[in-house]
Amino acid sequence: MKKIGFVGLGSMGLPMARNLARAGFAVTGFDLRAEAGAQLAAAGGTAAPSLTDAFAGQDAVVLMVVNATQAEDILFGAGALAHLAPGGVVILMATCPPAAVAALASRVEGEGRHVVDAPVSGGVVGAEAGSLTIMVAAQAGLFAQVQPVLDAMGSKVVRLGDRPGQGATAKAVNQLLCGVHLAAAAEALSLAETLGLDMDAMLDIVSGSAASSWMLRDRGPRMLERNPRVTSAVDIFVKDLGIVLEAGTGARTALPLAAIAHQHFLSVSGRGRGAEDDSQVIAAYRALQGRA
Structure with a gap:
């Protein structure tokens, strides 16, 4: 497997595609x-002038897109899947609801191609370094x-298993922890701000103590930046986190911390700040404290 199409050259997709090129893939x-x-x-690498050019003649195509709807639109709405040779592989690396991944895989298999469910964690830093964690569901041979x-x-x-959707399920669990850790870090740092503490010193303390988390160490410094x-x-x-809550609802499992974290992100987005760095969830707490 040497010829790889790649759709979605965004902040994560572009460095991922670059790493493939550096590893010798076409x-x-x-x-x-x-x-x-x-x-x-x-x-x-090579820039494809169209979607069909990214699919035609490839052994596999990576989809690093926004969501399952966009993946479905690319494969079936735009008809790109038909340009992938029979037996070709679609590697779905976007974060999608598990049920949507399973349904999409069923449609792709019905067209004589295969799906590898392979969402990622690690963010832009991991994408650039080639150090992503990839959660995979696919038959052993595939x-x-x-x-x-x-x-x-x-x-x-x-x-994680044979069935598409299992990788997406693992990603949902991962994102539950990421979202809650990030919201908790924002809550703690906003409290420190309210109390008038030296924020650089406070961040240094919590980043190196038992209170630390990866999300705190990575996002904490950006919470203190203006832009x-x-x-x-x-x-x-x-x-x-919406996907997390959907998975919990499907499993009849209460996820109160995920729900609260989701509401904080949603409140920031609702004020027109959804495109800002996710560290700015701290704005939700500043607003609650009358400081935003």
């Missing part, structure tokens, strides 16, 4: 933004075929 990437394709070409592709993008590739770089938007967690 990568043909498509994005609605022409400049993204040009950046891939500069890194040794997994063996695509593992070198996944290894080029991630440092931890874990197969931080966007590595993952507030609206991504609105979507992802």
Whole structure:
């Protein structure tokens, strides 16, 4: 498996595609933004002028898109799947509801192609470093075929089972913790601000103590910046925690912490700040305290 199409050259997709090119794969990437394709070409890949060019002649196509609806639109609405050779593989790496992934896989299999359910965790930093965690659901033989592709993008590739949707389920559990940890970090730092503490000192303390988490260490410094770089938007967690709550509802499982975190992200998005860095969930707490 050497020829890889790649759709979705965004803040994570572009470095993932670059890592594939650096690993020796022939990568043909498509994005609605022409400049993204040009950046891939500069890194040794090829910019596809259309969706069909990203699918035609490929062994596999990676979809690093926004959601399951967008994936379905690409594969069936735009008809791109028909340009992938019979037996070809669609590697779905977006965060999607488990039931939607299973339904999409069933349709793709009905067209004589295969789906590897492979959502990722690690953000832009992990995408750039090739150190993503990739949660995979695929039959053993199919997994063996695509593992070198996944290894080029991630440092931890874990197969969870045979059925598409199992990877998406693992991602939902992962995002529950990420969203709650991020909201909890914002709550703690907003309290420190309200109490007038030295914020650099406070961040240094909690980042190196038992109170620490990966999300605190990564997002905490950006919570204190006025206009931080966007590595993952507030609206991504609105979507992802919505998926978490959908999974919980389907399993008749109460998820009160996830629900509260979701409401905080939603409140920030509702004030027109959904495109800002997700560290700005701290604005929800500042508003509650009358400081926003």
